[in-house]
Amino acid sequence: MYKIVGDIEPRSFWLVTTPSASQLEMPYVCTEAGTLYGRQGFLTERDGKDSYLLFYTFGGAGFVRQDNRTVTVRHGQMLLMDCRTPQSYGTAPDADHWYHLWAHVEGTGVEATAHRLGLPALVPVSVSRSRIQPHFDTIVERLEREGIENEEIVGMAVHSLLSGLLIARSRTGSPTDSPVVLARNFVADHYAEPIKVEDMARAAAVSPSYLTRLFRQQLETSPHDYLLRHRITHAKQLLMETDQPVGAIAKQVGFASESNFSYRFSHVCGITPRAYRSLGRTGSTEQAPKHD
Numbered sequence: 001m002y003k004i005v006g007d008i009e010p011r012s013f014w015l016v017t018t019p020s021a022s023q024l025e026m027p028y029v030c031t032e033a034g035t036l037y038g039r040q041g042f043l044t045e046r047d048g049k050d051s052y053l054l055f056y057t058f059g060g061a062g063f064v065r066q067d068n069r070t071v072t073v074r075h076g077q078m079l080l081m082d083c084r085t086p087q088s089y090g091t092a093p094d095a096d097h098w099y100h101l102w103a104h105v106e107g108t109g110v111e112a113t114a115h116r117l118g119l120p121a122l123v124p125v126s127v128s129r130s131r132i133q134p135h136f137d138t139i140v141e142r143l144e145r146e147g148i149e150n151e152e153i154v155g156m157a158v159h160s161l162l163s164g165l166l167i168a169r170s171r172t173g174s175p176t177d178s179p180v181v182l183a184r185n186f187v188a189d190h191y192a193e194p195i196k197v198e199d200m201a202r203a204a205a206v207s208p209s210y211l212t213r214l215f216r217q218q219l220e221t222s223p224h225d226y227l228l229r230h231r232i233t234h235a236k237q238l239l240m241e242t243d244q245p246v247g248a249i250a251k252q253v254g255f256a257s258e259s260n261f262s263y264r265f266s267h268v269c270g271i272t273p274r275a276y277r278s279l280g281r282t283g284s285t286e287q288a289p290k291h292d
Contacts, residue, residue: 007041027109043090059099
C-alpha cells in the first residue's frame with residue numbers, strides 16, 4: 001500500500017532514476033530526491049520500501065511515525081529512516097506546513113551509517129542548512145544525468161549528507177552526564193585498577209547490558225574493548241618514555257600479569273610490547289601495525 005494525500009504546493013518537485021548494476025555496488029546511492037512544500041493536510045502512508053529516506057526540514061514541521069513511535073522533525077532538523085517497515089509521515093498537527101528536502105538512499109555505506117545512528121530508532125538531529133543545502137543541490141543537479149562521473153558525484157554528496165548527520169548527532173547526542181561519558185570518565189580515573197565492565201556500568205548508573213548497547217551505538221565498540229585499548233594506549237606511552245620492565249608497566253596499566261598483558265598487546269597491535277619498544281627507539285614505530 002502506498003498512499004499520498006496530496007495537499008502539496010505546485011512548486012514541489014520529485015526526481016527519480018534507475019541505478020545501473022555498477023552503481024548499485026557503490027556504498028552511497030540516491031534513487032529519488034526532491035523538495036516538498038506540504039500544506040496542513042499533507043500525508044504519506046507506505047507499507048514499505050527497500051531503501052532509507054532522508055528528511056531535512058527548512059520550514060514548518062513534520063511528523064514521522066513507524067513501529068508505534070512518532071517523532072517531530074522541526075525546522076533545521078534532519079532524520080534518516082529505514083523504510084523497510086510500514087511508516088507514515090506528513091505535516092505535524094501543530095504546524096500548518098512542512099517544507100522539506102528529501103532523498104531515498106541506499107548502499108553499504110548508508111547501512112553502516114544507519115547502524116551507527118541506532119536505526120530503526122527515529123532521532124531528529126539539528127543540522128545547519130548551510131551544511132546540507134549544497135549537497136542536496138548537487139544531487140538534484142546530477143541525479144538524472146548518465147555516466148560514471150555523475151554517479152560518483154551523487155554518491156559523494158550522499159556521503160557528505162550522512163557524515164554531516166553523524167557529526168551533528170555526535171555533538172548533541174552525548175551530554176556530559178550520559179552513561180557513555182560517565183563510563184569513559186571512570187575508565188580514565190581507574191584504568192590502572194582491576195576494574196571490570198560491571199564497575200563501569202555501576203559508575204554510569206545503568207546495567208552492563210545497556211551500557212554495552214550504548215557503547216556499540218555511539219562508539220562502535222564494547223566497554224570491555226574500550227577499557228582494553230585505553231590501557232594499551234597508556235602502556236605504549238610508558239614503553240616509549242621509560243625504561244621500566246614490561247612486567248612493571250603491565251601492572252601500572254591494570255593487567256594482572258605480564259603474560260596476559262603481552263598477549264593482549266600483541267593481539268591488538270600485531271606486535272609484542274618489547275618489539276614495539278625496540279621499533280620505537282629506532283624511529284620505526286610507524287611500521288608497527290596499529291589497530292586501536
